Amino acid sequence: MKNEKLNAVVYFLMDNTVRISKKYALKQLKEKGYNITIDQWVILLRIHEKKLQTQVELAVAVNKDTASITRILDLLHGKKLVRRIPNEYDKRKSALVITTKGEAYLREAKEIVEAIREEGLKNISASDIETTNRVLKQMAINMT
Amino acid sequence: MKNEKLNAVVYFLMDNTVRISKKYALKQLKEKGYNITIDQWVILLRIHEKKLQTQVELAVAVNKDTASITRILDLLHGKKLVRRIPNEYDKRKSALVITTKGEAYLREAKEIVEAIREEGLKNISASDIETTNRVLKQMAINMT
DNA sequence: CGTTTTTCATTGATATATCAATATTATGAA
DNA sequence: TTCATAATATTGATATATCAATGAAAAACG
Numbered sequence: 001m002k003n004e005k006l007n008a009v010v011y012f013l014m015d016n017t018v019r020i021s022k023k024y025a026l027k028q029l030k031e032k033g034y035n036i037t038i039d040q041w042v043i044l045l046r047i048h049e050k051k052l053q054t055q056v057e058l059a060v061a062v063n064k065d066t067a068s069i070t071r072i073l074d075l076l077h078g079k080k081l082v083r084r085i086p087n088e089y090d091k092r093k094s095a096l097v098i099t100t101k102g103e104a105y106l107r108e109a110k111e112i113v114e115a116i117r118e119e120g121l122k123n124i125s126a127s128d129i130e131t132t133n134r135v136l137k138q139m140a141i142n143m144t
Numbered sequence: 145m146k147n148e149k150l151n152a153v154v155y156f157l158m159d160n161t162v163r164i165s166k167k168y169a170l171k172q173l174k175e176k177g178y179n180i181t182i183d184q185w186v187i188l189l190r191i192h193e194k195k196l197q198t199q200v201e202l203a204v205a206v207n208k209d210t211a212s213i214t215r216i217l218d219l220l221h222g223k224k225l226v227r228r229i230p231n232e233y234d235k236r237k238s239a240l241v242i243t244t245k246g247e248a249y250l251r252e253a254k255e256i257v258e259a260i261r262e263e264g265l266k267n268i269s270a271s272d273i274e275t276t277n278r279v280l281k282q283m284a285i286n287m288t
Numbered sequence: 289c290g291t292t293t294t295t296c297a298t299t300g301a302t303a304t305a306t307c308a309a310t311a312t313t314a315t316g317a318a
Numbered sequence: 319t320t321c322a323t324a325a326t327a328t329t330g331a332t333a334t335a336t337c338a339a340t341g342a343a344a345a346a347c348g
Contacts, residue, residue, distance in 0.1 A: 006277075010277055016280075016284060021283065070298055092296040093295095132275065133154055142264050163335075181303070234314070
């Protein structure tokens, strides 16, 4: 088949670009004094946006394993950015709340994260980004 | 700025789709009796395509850390798919060769990998894939 | 009711990624 | 030629991902 190589390339580029962007974000945040990964930042943002969700809800929202969520929350908790509040009526659950320190952290790092994202999309048209979004979404559907 | 959300979405989708595709590939390969990850398979393919490279060359080719390469090679070596041959003239280096078992493994799993890749790109036009490739490539450049 | 099944969160084992530090060699410069 | 520097591969610490197994609690149901 003619487009075997072309097909392989998309997968290689996806994987590659994800790794590059995470590395880039980590470096930028660190340089500005923020000891946080982009994955942690995203979880922090989700907790801020929709308070009191359970870890299962959070896992579904970001499409990650609850095991991954537990570990990321442990790290955020260690940095005093997040707290788990036991649910009185269902003792299996914990509600997740962002701390005051977490709010400040989120607000301050937000500009850095946005700058990183813009930098990554430099010289790319909005319509090309939309096409890419559509393709990535369809691929996810195809493999789910 | 209006496209903050749109920008964030590309990063989310990239990360998400990469994870979904790796999970999907792992499951498909496992179901067909191949105990190998897609990352390991790619390394195996590279060693097959260009024999006798050093680990540094391999790392550069796939844009991974030499530490990652060492660990992936350890796993491939444990499965007897790859061997390291010490370089006589430069004792720091090892040449990498695929074993006979590795060759067979590669050949047999190749169809499965291609089927996975095609399945993932179902209902997506070649031109949209090309656009996506171009976008991903530009993003990588922007953040390097 | 009491018993089975589900759900939630955590933990363990493993794979991959990062960076930092190391040991061993090779190379280059004084 | 010796001594400092660079390159190669590995290992350790840590972050994130997977799946599988667990304990505890809630829900379902016969």
